[in-house]
Structure formats: structure tokens, C-alpha cells
Amino acid sequence: MTAARTVTVVGASLAGLHAARGLRTQGYDGRLVVVGEEHHRPYDRPPLSKEFLTGDGDPGEGLGPLALTDPEEEAELDAEWLLGVRAEALDTAAGEIRLTGGRALRTDGVVIATGATPRTLPLPPLDGVHTLRTLDDALRLRAELRAGAERAVVIGAGFIGAEVASSCATLGLDVTVVEAAPLPLVPHLGEEMARVCAGLHTRGGATLLCGTGVAGLRGAGRVTGVELADGRVLPADVVVVGVGVRPVTEWLEGSGLALDDGVRCDAGCVTALPNVVAVGDVARLDRPGSARTVRAEHWTSGMLQGDVAARNLLAGSTVERFDALPYFWSDQYGARIQYAGRRESGDTVRIVEGDPAEGGGFLAVYERNGIPTAALGVDRPRPFMRLRRELARAPQPAGR
Amino acid sequence: MIPVCRIEDLPEGESVRIEAGDATAPIAVFHTDGAFYAIDDTCSHQDASLSDGWLEGCYVECPLHAALFDLRSGEPTCLPARKPVRTHAVTVVDGMLYVHPATQIVPGQPVHAAPEEAVA
Ligand SMILES: Cc1cc2nc3c(=O)[nH]c(=O)nc-3n(C[C@H](O)[C@H](O)[C@H](O)COP(=O)(O)OP(=O)(O)OC[C@H]3O[C@@H](n4cnc5c(N)ncnc54)[C@H](O)[C@@H]3O)c2cc1C
Ligand code: FES
Numbered sequence: 001m002t003a004a005r006t007v008t009v010v011g012a013s014l015a016g017l018h019a020a021r022g023l024r025t026q027g028y029d030g031r032l033v034v035v036g037e038e039h040h041r042p043y044d045r046p047p048l049s050k051e052f053l054t055g056d057g058d059p060g061e062g063l064g065p066l067a068l069t070d071p072e073e074e075a076e077l078d079a080e081w082l083l084g085v086r087a088e089a090l091d092t093a094a095g096e097i098r099l100t101g102g103r104a105l106r107t108d109g110v111v112i113a114t115g116a117t118p119r120t121l122p123l124p125p126l127d128g129v130h131t132l133r134t135l136d137d138a139l140r141l142r143a144e145l146r147a148g149a150e151r152a153v154v155i156g157a158g159f160i161g162a163e164v165a166s167s168c169a170t171l172g173l174d175v176t177v178v179e180a181a182p183l184p185l186v187p188h189l190g191e192e193m194a195r196v197c198a199g200l201h202t203r204g205g206a207t208l209l210c211g212t213g214v215a216g217l218r219g220a221g222r223v224t225g226v227e228l229a230d231g232r233v234l235p236a237d238v239v240v241v242g243v244g245v246r247p248v249t250e251w252l253e254g255s256g257l258a259l260d261d262g263v264r265c266d267a268g269c270v271t272a273l274p275n276v277v278a279v280g281d282v283a284r285l286d287r288p289g290s291a292r293t294v295r296a297e298h299w300t301s302g303m304l305q306g307d308v309a310a311r312n313l314l315a316g317s318t319v320e321r322f323d324a325l326p327y328f329w330s331d332q333y334g335a336r337i338q339y340a341g342r343r344e345s346g347d348t349v350r351i352v353e354g355d356p357a358e359g360g361g362f363l364a365v366y367e368r369n370g371i372p373t374a375a376l377g378v379d380r381p382r383p384f385m386r387l388r389r390e391l392a393r394a395p396q397p398a399g400r
Numbered sequence: 401m402i403p404v405c406r407i408e409d410l411p412e413g414e415s416v417r418i419e420a421g422d423a424t425a426p427i428a429v430f431h432t433d434g435a436f437y438a439i440d441d442t443c444s445h446q447d448a449s450l451s452d453g454w455l456e457g458c459y460v461e462c463p464l465h466a467a468l469f470d471l472r473s474g475e476p477t478c479l480p481a482r483k484p485v486r487t488h489a490v491t492v493v494d495g496m497l498y499v500h501p502a503t504q505i506v507p508g509q510p511v512h513a514a515p516e517e518a519v520a
Contacts, residue, residue, distance in 0.1 A: 018479075047446070070482065300465065303480065329464060338464075381452040381463035389454065 005030045007109035007313070008097055009079075010087045011248075012036025014044070014299065015280025016113030017068055018306025020079055023111075026310055032079040033105065035097070039084040040135055042068040046299055048138040049163035050331050054170045059139065066135065087114075090255040092273055109275045109313050112252070112263050113306075116245035116281040116297060121155065121214060128223040129239045132164060141240065145171050149237035152176075153226045155214055157184035157198070159330045161242030165206050166332040168238075175206040176234050178226065180213045189339070192349050193364060193376055196356040197337065203359060204333030245297060247282040260284060262295040268318035269309035275316075277309040285322060290399035298328040325392045336381065340388040341366065341374025342400040349376075353383055363387065368397050404429050404490075404497040410436070415460075417441050417451035424501045427488055430471055433457050437471035438488035438499045445481040 007023060009016045012034050020034060036042075043066040052059065052066070069077070082099070089098040090110065097105045118131035128149075130141045145152070145168060152168040154161045157179035168175045185194040201208040209228070218225035218233060226234045247262040257271050258264035262284030269277045269285065278284075280302035284295040296302075301324065308322045327340040347366040354362030361379030365372050365387060372391055377384030402420055410416055415430045418441075426441040428451035437458070441451050448464035458471050467481030474484040489500040 021479075051447070068480075073482070303465075381449065385452070385454050385461075385463045 006033060006107045007031070007111065008033040008035060008105060008107040009111040009113055010035045010090075010097065010251075011111075011113030011115055011280070011282070012038065012040075012081065012083060013042050013113065013115055013280070013302075014068065015115070015283075015302040015306055016111060017042040018303050019111045019113060019277075019279050019310050020077055020306070022307040022310030023314065024077055025307075026314055028310070028314055030108075032077070033082060033107070034079050035082045035085050035087050035099065035105070037084070037086045038134060038136075041074070041081070041083070043135055044068055045133070048135065049132055049160050049167060052138055053142050053145065053164070053167035059142070063135070087251050090252055090257070090276075092255055092257070092276065110277070111306075111309060111313065112271075112276065112278040112282060113280050114248040114251065114282050115302075116247050118241065119244045119246055121241055121243060123214070123217050123241070126217055126219050126223040127221060128219070128237060129217065129241065131241050132160060133245070141238070144238050145173065150174060151234075151236050152238045152240065153178060153234050153236040154240045154242060155226070156180075156242040156244070157201070157208060157210070158242055158244060159185075159328075159332075161240070162197075162201065162332045163330060164240050164242060165201065166204055166334075168240075169205050169333070173238075176236075177201055177206055177208045178212060178214060178228065178234070179208065179210045182211045184208075184210065187345075188343075189376060190343060190345070190347065190349055190366070193356075196362075196378075199356075199359075200333045200335055206333075245281065247284075247295065249282065260293075264293065266318055267321040267323070268312045269305055269322060270312050270318050275313065277313045279305040279309045287400075288321060288323070292399070294326075296326055298326060300324070300327045325388065327388065335361070335378050338377045338381065338384045338388075339374065340384075341372070341391050342396060343374035344368070344400070347373050352387075353380060354378075371395075371397055373397060373400065401491075401498045401500050402427075404499055407436075407492055407495055407497050410497060413455060415451045415453070415455065417449060418499065420499070420501050427499055427501065428453075428460075429490065429497070429499060430455060430460065432471070436490040436492070436497060438490045439469065439471060439474050440485040440488075442485075443467065443469075443481060444476065444483040444485050450485070 043063045086100045152173045152175045154165040154177045157177045165175045165177045183194050213229040215229045216227045249259045263278035265271050267286045267288045281297050284293050308320050311320050312318050330337045343366045347368045349366050356362045363380040364376045366374040375387040410431045428441040430437045432455045443462045452463045453460040459468050465480050468477045474487040486502050488502045491498050
């Protein structure tokens with residue numbers, strides 16, 4: 001695609017921005033358009049459930065420390081920013097993206113970076129009920145948590161739910177976390193380590209209720225409580241629903257691209273069309289050497305895929321694969337959790353440093369037939385990093 | 401000037417974090433490539449301690465999101481960090497390692513009054 005005159009990045013966030021950077025650093029000097037539904041320039045989401053919620057002072061008007069770019073870099077990128085504009089459809093045959101308001105954008109290359117959006121529950125639309133994905137979501141939640149709310153109920157004890165619960169506890173609210181599964185995070189961490197992480201809630205002063213679904217909400221106009229499937233009612237001034245996300249692909253229906261819980265691409269972020277690539281939370285990649293596909297919802301993948309996708313888009317074929325070791329971190333109740341690798345159910349886990357039972361930090365390694373597959377650290381940044389690097393270099397069991 | 405430790409207590413490849421007093425941010429001291437270096441301990445990207453980082457020659461990799469900093473200049477060489485960390489002078493007197501917290505302003509950083517404790 002060396003002759004491309006216009007490349008359009010759809011989604012002005014982490015992955016889209018890094019793809020745009022990748023295009024420029026690899027010498028693309030044609031027209032670069034970035035379309036973003038949010039009104040903001042790219043900003044960082046991880047702080048939204050953490051220090052942004054608990055931080056002192058007025059977050060102010062601008063993006064402040066959340067900004068992923070600065071004016072100097074934006075000038076270097078030399079992109080046209082269409083912000084507050086949604087891509088409604090992609091016509092691959094005509095090489096056109098249809099935007100809100102019916103406007104069509106001619107483009108030679110497309111980077112799909114539309115990320116993910118929170119899953120919802122069939123609950124009535126009451127005030128005081130939140131999801132958390134965008135800065136605007138976070139501003140609304142932040143304001144309510146400071147407007148005299150005393151009791152928060154968080155539905156879903158995944159990483160974001162746990163972080164929000166932790167932030168609510170830091171702000172002095174009485175917090176209950178409701179989780180439908182018998183134990184949260186088992187698919188991510190395995191049962192043993194999931195139990196340890198679940199213990200963080202109690203340690204941090206929140207109540208974790210597992211194995212019970214939510215039946216409904218109480219309140220007229222504004223939420224006053226959460227009804228559980230087992231009949232209990234939890235009084236609540238604020239409810240946060242954190243039951244996972246789904247990739248944003250509706251706008252690609254009818255484009256001919258393969259969609260299957262994400263945009264299907266090869267191991268180099270390239271779709272069936274060499275001039276259309278996908279990056280970040282929306283991209284479902286082939287995993288070389290196995291029949292499986294993977295869609296990551298982690299910040300580091302979103303950041304790193306942009307460069308690979310840009311290279312392949314400019315080359316017109318897949319000349320590089322994305323093969324970084326999956327990595328994520330989470331900050332909750334004063335603990336820093338870090339995970340890297342490709343754990344699968346059945347892998348054993350061994351504590352190599354510290355003692356989870358004592359409630360302090362520890363380092364655990366997952367193994368299959370004696371081969372390390374993943375690492376989990378709680379407040380052990382330095383040895384965790386050593387293990388993470390070893391994992392990245394070591395051969396992995398076949399098919400991961 | 402802040403005493404760090406005796407030089408034999410910071411072998412090659414190791415780092416130590418020192419609290420430089422209430423008025424100065426914590427400082428990370430490294431022994432690598434045959435020399436001692438001191439930089440601000442807190443990553444300029446988000447909240448991570450660079451003394452926990454991975455040393456590779458004159459560079460340290462942040463333990464949270466892997467930004468790489470040049471220990472000589474404090475400049476990041478890759479994303480996600482975009483701002484430098486401050487560097488601090490290091491001296492050895494009679495086998496004892498000292499850090500002299502920098503009071504000058506690094507471009508792009510907010511201006512703070514020089515803390516008096518730091519220039520003892
Ligand atoms: C609160 C929170 C905390 C997190 N904490 C961590 C953490 O601690 N560690 C970690 O590893 N990860 C964390 N993550 C995940 C991480 O932020 C995501 O993996 C990352 O944001 C993915 O980037 P992305 O660019 O793929 O998608 P997104 O950041 O979701 O961005 C997609 C963008 O595309 C826009 N868009 C969507 N549809 C359209 C359209 N049709 N037209 C135009 N624009 C469109 C959206 O408005 C959005 O701005 C967290 C996420 C959240 C929300
Ligand atoms: S905190 Fe250091 S790179 Fe993010």
C-alpha cells in the first residue's frame with residue numbers, strides 16, 4: 001500500500017493513536033485522518049478507575065495528566081482530527097467510510113481501532129447507575145461519589161469492578177461488590193490465585209458477595225437499592241455495573257469483514273483485505289501455531305499492536321506478526337497486581353516469593369509440565385519484571 | 401547532599417531508592433556499566449518506582465509500562481513516557497556514596513522552589 005494517499009484511523013484512543021504514530025514513524029507521509037466518537041483527544045483510560053476517581057481537586061476542563069499526546073507531538077503527527085464524529089459504516093468496495101451526518105470519507109487504507117464498550121444488564125435506567133469506560137463516564141461517577149453518596153454497590157468483581165470498589169472505599173463509602181460467579185477472575189488467574197485476589201476486597205474494607213446474580217434495582221427516578229437473585233436487597237446511593245466489555249463492531253456489519261467477537265485478523269492485525277487492519281480491544285488475532293484466536297483487552301497490547309499493524313498496512317501484506325507476551329496490571333486496595341503470560345486451565349501454580357496467606361506481596365509462577373507459562377505478582381514489581389522477561393524469551397508450550 | 405550507602409553495599413547491577421526528605425521526591429540510585437547514577441525514582445509516566453526497574457547498560461526500564469530512561473540524561477527513549485525525569489549528581493567520598501539532589505528545573509517540568517533541605 002505504498003501508494004496510499006489517505007489512511008483513516010477509526011477510534012481516537014490508545015490503539016488508534018499508536019497506529020497513527022506507527023504510520024508516521026515508518027515514513028507514511030500521505031493524508032492521515034483520525035475519526036473519534038468522543039470529543040476528546042486521545043487519553044489514558046486505566047487511571048479512570050484508580051487515581052482519577054480518588055484524586056483531590058478539580059479535574060479541570062482539559063485532559064491534564066490523562067492526555068496521551070501533547071501539542072508538539074500532534075503537530076508532528078500532522079493528522080486531521082475528526083472528533084465527536086462517528087463512523088457509521090465501511091464500504092470496502094468503494095473505499096469509503098460513512099460518517100455521522102451522512103458525510104462520506106474516501107480512503108485508501110483503514111485502521112479499525114474502535115475499542116470496546118461496557119456490557120450492560122437488563123436493568124431500568126435509573127439515575128445513580130453507572131458504567132465506566134470514558135472520561136465523561138468517570139467525571140459523572142466522580143462527581144456523584146463526592147456528592148454525599150454513602151453506599152456503593154459494584155456489580156461485577158472483574159478488574160475494573162474491583163478497582164472502582166477500591167476507589168469507593170478510599171473515598172470512605174460503604175462498598176459491596178456483587179459477583180455472579182462463585183469466585184471472581186477464575187478464568188484469568190485460576191482458582192487458587194483468584195481466591196487470593198478476592199481476599200483483597202475484604203482486606204480493603206469492602207464486602208464481596210459471590211455466587212449471586214442481580215435480579216433488579218429499587219428506586220423511582222433514582223436508584224435506592226439492588227435486589228439480588230437470592231432475595232436480599234442492598235441499599236445503594238450509587239451503583240456501578242462492571243460486567244465486562246464487548247468489542248465495538250456494529251458499524252462494520254455489512255462491510256464484508258469477518259466479525260466474531262471482534263474484527264478477525266491474521267497474526268499481524270491484517271483483515272481479509274490487505275488495506276484494512278485492526279488494533280486494540282476490537283481486534284481478534286490469529287495465534288500462530290494453533291487454531292485459536294485471541295482478543296486482548298489490555299493496555300499494553302493496544303499500545304504495541306499499532307506499530308505492527310502500521311508496518312503491515314504500508315507493506316501491503318503481513319510482514320510482521322504481533323507476538324508480545326500478554327501483560328496487564330491492576331491497582332486495588334493499595335496492592336499492585338501484575339500478570340504476564342498465557343495461563344490455561346490446568347496449569348499449576350507455585351509461589352516463588354512471599355506468602356499470600358500473610359496478606360503481603362508475593363510472586364507466583366504458573367507451569368505446565370514444569371515449563372513456566374505465566375507469572376502473577378502482587379507488590380513484587382522487581383522480581384515480577386525479571387520473570388516476565390524470562391517468560392518472553394522462553395519457549396512456550398505448543399499452541400499458546 | 402544525602403548519604404546513600406557504602407559503595408560496596410551497592411554492587412554492579414543493583415539499585416536503591418532513597419527518601420530524600422519531605423521536600424524532595426524519592427531518588428533512585430543505580431550502579432551499572434561501572435558507574436553510579438541517580439534519577440528521580442517516580443516514573444514520569446505514572447506511578448511506578450524506577451528503582452524497581454530493569455537495568456540494561458545506561459538505561460532503566462520502568463517496571464509498569466516499560467518506558468526506557470537514559471540514566472545519563474533522564475530522557476525517555478520510548479513511549480509511553482514523554483517527559484524526562486530529573487538526574488542528580490552522585491559523588492563518592494571515602495568509599496561513601498552521596499547524592500546531590502538537583503535543584504535546577506528540567507524543561508517541561510513545573511517550577512518548584514528549591515527545597516532548603518536538599519542543598520545542605
Ligand atoms: C476504567 C478502565 C481501567 C483500565 N485499567 C487497565 C489496567 O489497569 N491495565 C490494563 O492493562 N488495561 C486497563 N484498561 C484497558 C485499556 O484501557 C484498554 O485495553 C485500552 O483502552 C484499549 O484501547 P483501544 O484504543 O483499543 O480502545 P478504546 O480505548 O476503547 O478506544 C476506542 C475509541 O474508539 C471510539 N469509537 C468507537 N466506535 C467508534 C466509531 N464508530 N467511530 C468513531 N469512533 C469510535 C471510542 O469512542 C473510543 O474513544 C482499563 C480500561 C478502563 C475503561
Ligand atoms: S509508569 Fe513508567 S512507563 Fe508507565
